[in-house]
Amino acid sequence: MTDIDWQGLRAAATEAMRKAYVPYSEYPVGAAAFVEDGRIVAGCNTENASYGVGLCAECGLISNLAMTGGGRLAAFVCVNGAGETIMPCGRCRQLLNEHALPDMLFETVSGIRTIDEVLPDAFGPRDLEHMAG
Numbered sequence: 600m601t602d603i604d605w606q607g608l609r610a611a612a613t614e615a616m617r618k619a620y621v622p623y624s625e626y627p628v629g630a631a632a633f634v635e636d637g638r639i640v641a642g643c644n645t646e647n648a649s650y651g652v653g654l655c656a657e658c659g660l661i662s663n664l665a666m667t668g669g670g671r672l673a674a675f676v677c678v679n680g681a682g683e684t685i686m687p688c689g690r691c692r693q694l695l696n697e698h699a700l701p702d703m704l705f706e707t708v709s710g711i712r713t714i715d716e717v718l719p720d721a722f723g724p725r726d727l728e729h730m731a732g
C-alpha cells in the first residue's frame with residue numbers, strides 16, 4: 600500500500616469519534632487504520648465510572664481488527680472532537696506495534712511517520728520468540 604487515502608482514513612476516524620462514550624473527559628477520540636488487505640478498521644474511546652479502566656479508541660480498533668479477520672496494519676490516524684490529529688498514547692503505540700506491518704505509517708502532528716519513529720526500539724513478539732525453548 601504505497602498510495603494511502605489519508606482523507607478516507609480520517610473520515611473513518613471522524614465517524615468513529617462521533618460514537619465515543621466519554622461522559623467523564625468529554626474528549627472523544629476516533630482511530631482508524633488500513634489493514635494490508637485494504638479494509639478499514641476503527642474504534643472509539645469508551646470510558647467508565649471506574650476511570651482507570653476506560654478504553655482508548657485504539658483498543659476498540661484492535662478488537663475490530665481481530666473480529667474482522669486479523670491481518671497487519673498498514674496506516675493509522677487518530678482524531679479528537681475538534682477534528683485535530685492526535686498522537687496515540689504510549690500504551691496504544693504498543694498495542695498498534697503488535698499488529699503493524701514493518702513499514703506501517705502514521706499521520707501525526709508532525710507529518711507522516713513510520714512505526715519505528717513513533718515507537719523506537721519497541722519490545723514486541725520477536726523478543727519473546729528469542730527466549731522460547
Ligand code: THU
Binds near residue numbers: 624626655687691
Ligand atoms: N484517548 C484515546 O482514546 N486514545 C489515545 O491515544 C489518547 C487518549 C482517550 C482516553 C480518554 O477517554 C480520553 O482520550 C482523554 O484522555
